[in-house]
Amino acid sequence: MARRTRSVNLPRWPGAAVVAVLLLLTLGTLAAVLWRADSFSGLGRADWAAVRFTVIQAFVSALLSVGFAIPVARALSRRRFIGRGLLITLLGAPFILPVIVAVFGLLAVFGRNGLLNEALQWLGVSKVSIYGFSGVVLAHVFFNLPLAVRMILQGWLAIPAERFRLAASLGAPVGVLLERPMLRAVLPGAFLSIFLICLTSFAVALTLGGGPKATTVELAIYQAVRLDFALDRAALLAAVQFGLTIVAATVSLWIALPEGFGSGLDREITRWDGQKTWQKVVDFGFITLAALFLILPLMMVILRGVAGLSDPPSSIWPAIGRSLAVALTSTALCLFASLVLALRGGRAINVASALPLAASSLVVGTGLFVLVQPWMNPAKAALPVTVVMNALMALPFALRVIEPAVNKAEADYARLSDMLGLKGWARVRIVILPRIRRPLGFGAGLAAALSMGDLGVIALFATEKQQTLPLLMYQLLGSYRNDAAAGAALVLLGLSLALFWLFDRGGRVDVDA
């Protein structure tokens, strides 16, 4: 992971400024919460139980996501079929779905009256309940399996076709020679990324957790802030969360992380092995299973939502506008920060890619509240703060996609640019930007979609005049209007996917695959 400062010769201050803002938003807000706490007490037994549960569920979730993703990615890498490209695009959907929408989709399939239990009942088998540990893990696999598939698929696609041909002509075992080393390089990073994401899980554990057994650290923080107003405990728990992430991130310095999860996914590799009929059956079996697992809940969200669309509340239009404005602004901010950091290179990247993942958004929100409040009415800052928070939370993902692309552009064209005397922003504009359009588009799509579905701090700061679409959905749900809420969820899903698709496509126009 050794990185050097690049030779683009940009002024150093923008990168430094971004890192400073990142530190302020993560560690600074933590300090603000601590500063505001009146008294100090240690963590109780229940808090440590939450820490234990958090680590165990994140470990199991990551293990299952990655384990299931291996055969699916292999199948996708070596089979061609109609709709393959579409399927790979759809595979990205759960990851950008607002959590509460996904949970309702999952329940429509796996819930007490869900499709699975109806089928089981029809078969005369007793019903299964997913609440508790299994519910949390199920939802996490739903969210992160696609991410794991994309990362691992990328590994397969990165193996040059010539090697497969060589292996075939020599009759050498592909698995041992080519696939195993690739997996050894890719899997630890994929595992770690998902472990980190599951570590800060909140809404999933709340609804599917089944009760006090399934308390995550993030949930304990929520309860400390919201009900007990124990800011000291919230800050301590947030510090524990940082600690866990730092341990995980330190481990990651030793193992290679996969190179993003973007480009080249439409290509399938030509292979000379694995063409036996039973192998094809197994491959298509895994593809079907993954597609069913990921797409059925989405279908249920759509079906339920369509019924709720007939009578949209009047406030849905301003909420849509506000959500779009927030998503687009935070996407711009996120891309700018990612680009500046990627161009700067160096250690800053390590910090930037781990800190936002480690931060508790509730502590960040509360900290910002404490910092903003002496200067202005927090309600006036609700939307700008949401924009900044969303950009922050999407930064690790955008950075993972953009940074390798900048590296590659520099590796390929740095000498030529130097010879031509292209430096600074001119070099970025003429040489680098055109070459990273595709990952830039993909990163923008991710950031926009993640931001679209985020409830986050808006709930802490907002007033009536500022509701975003997720907040409106919650309010509908809180006023007995379940059908309208399902309609709002569908609009949210549609807009998230549309933004993602637009940016992702936009990045590809006129660009060779």
Place this chain on the structure above:
Amino acid sequence: MKNYLYHVAGLCLVATGAMADTPVLNVYTYDGFDSDWGPGPQIEAAFEETCACDLQWVAAGDGAAVLSRLRLEGDNTDADVVLGLDTNLVAAARETGLFAATNVSAEYDLPVAWEDDTFVPFDWGYFAFVANKDVEAPADFKALADSDLKIIIEDPRSSTPGLGLLMWVKAAYGDEAADVWADLADNIVTVTPGWSEAYGLFLDGESDAVLSYTTSPAYHVIAEEDDSKTSWSFAEGNYMQVEVAAKLASTDTPELADQFLAFLVTDAAQSIIPTTNWMFPAVTPEAGLPEGFGDLTQPADALLLSPEDAAAAAAPGIEEWRDALAQ
């Protein structure tokens, strides 16, 4: 042209002058109160007709979250009035020293006597498990625990109904509460962060019953013409939630704040409550309760801990609850 500009400038001056004369009343409340379909917009319109002021709602999560926000802001708060705390939060609210006494009084139609010079009740309800009518109702918590019925409850650490249920079991069983929770554990499908998620899951068929209010079926009858829902009256009695409003000590418009609190218990405001907040009004309007409220389940007894007892029971109660359900 120049003339025209003078006119515009003059109009602007007049406009800002008029704005400055209109006092603003900031009222903090929970999300549901101030949504398009909640009581907020109607109460705002009705009050602004009488006060020559500008009422501004600031919604912040649920009742517990509103109190947290006030504590974060301290004396610095812009709030003049807070609306939507319940009796289980009153002691904690009083302890902050942020609230001031008011002289508002009314003939309350509450099942309990109300004497408090600071917190003005504006609506109330009975907690109850809401279920479909075709499900046989258990007689009490113990019968519920012995049955195969599946329920969804809210987390007492993050929601006011959840805390209410905790107080309910405490008020009904005292030292035995922990055993009751242990027996109930296998009936609980899941514990949600707030009322919305719980009720949504129940309507989706994830459970036989959900912790809500005896007034919930009225929503289905009045707004959806669906009379399939009912609520259970328990032999121990049903715990009450009384929602209150209060004036902040730091307000710069104390008279206006008092005026608003007094308005809250008038007919004009109280008649808005039932079919928007789906709770009982604190003072029954002259026209009576809307149709659909008459057929609601009548609890055997009204349980309510005093704010002090509730505050004292909260922390150990949560500990007890967590231990019983974490087995």
